[in-house]
Amino acid sequence: MVESFVESWRQRFGENPSEDVNELAPLLRHRCVRSYSAKPVPEELVAAVIGAAQSAATSSNLQLWSVISVQDKARREEIAAVADDQYQIRNAPWFFAFVADHHRLLQAAASCGEKAEGLDYAEFFIMSVIDAALAAERFVCAAETLGLGICYIGAMRNDPSEIKRILDLPDHTFCCFGMCLGWPEEPIKEHIKPRLGQEAVWFRETYGLNIPIEEYDARMKAFYESEKMRGDVTWSMRSGRRVDNHHLTGREVLKPWLDSQGFNKR
């Protein structure tokens, strides 16, 4: 169940790595874990994982993010209702909302008579989303180092106003995504998912033309079949349909909504 670096690489890329770097095996075998054992995750461990998250890089040390842990059952139900009724939101031992946060800095700046008007710009919206994502992924790496499993919940963006109400978020905050955390139920059900070949993602010196996708389309078609997902499509077909304008699940409101909250205004 615990795959080596070489085995993880094979599952990820369909070939052998050029070098065995087994120290990186835990970072290679990430998957989204949706089924958790009943074993509790002590609060002290969560504090350590959040301490790692806080240690992630943050532009100019502004720390433009926050995290909210949601353990109340009724509140979890409300969140699940927004987020496609994903069962792991109800069942995970811990649930977190990751927030791009200008509110705390506005409060701190106001205490010194500073107006912090730059926060109106797209630049700082991007910066706070990046801060939240860097912190979250270091959280994930820390959790996985300890043997915990996680699942990101992008569907928190399905209804930003409702999430704002549920979490009592002030203006100048935006919940980018949620995250479930717990010990994976054994045996782990979720497979390592194949990714694009490295030559389709890593370019040298300048952006590459003629990006090789066909090889990956074939690998993913086989993966969908093995997972009993629709096997008659390729990654290109599936992904192209995912980003047509009929599958926005409420998120088409994000641009005006962010503006109304003081983000991305100019």
Add this chain to the structure above:
Amino acid sequence: MVESFVESWRQRFGENPSEDVNELAPLLRHRCVRSYSAKPVPEELVAAVIGAAQSAATSSNLQLWSVISVQDKARREEIAAVADDQYQIRNAPWFFAFVADHHRLLQAAASCGEKAEGLDYAEFFIMSVIDAALAAERFVCAAETLGLGICYIGAMRNDPSEIKRILDLPDHTFCCFGMCLGWPEEPIKEHIKPRLGQEAVWFRETYGLNIPIEEYDARMKAFYESEKMRGDVTWSMRSGRRVDNHHLTGREVLKPWLDSQGFNKR
């Protein structure tokens, strides 16, 4: 030089952790490393680190990011000229540009007759920035696991048109940030930077009112003094000034520029 979990926690938060979780020490002691030893970083190791980056979560497996390694000296000079002349851009053994990338998916979708019109929405701009950031931070955790050091370069956003020219980026791509990579020069010069107390970042159930900042302002004032940075300001004052509208270093163009590239249009 290699701090334990407990020592890292003390430097980060000015107090002892409630539990010693020494497995997480490498993730807690992140700092931005700007001075690298001459020891080369083999390409096979870089490939493994990028393999870890590719293993990060990505919404709906869309993989809306790319990375470009830049080793050419003249190209590094051009990048440094955009990015505040930061010397580590010239000197790092490896330099990478992390790119939010809709181009590859548009190409893949077009090959199946899909228009991928949803990519116009802010939702997918946010998603690709998050994808790039999650991949980058897993890259960083992998690099640091191996003893490598990194430095993010947010100043790539100072002049997006010029970076587009230097890296030959197509429309529907956006360089979110750069990254330097190498073995840290010993002894490591950069200190672990104190962060906000956990009670100012981690809220329970709902967003917290009365966020405690004063304790951190005092800790950071002492840190600035010890670092021979201006010691007469607090974190709140310094950060408030950082986000006024006079320090955008060219980034005030980002909103219209992103629109012109096909991002964040509606």
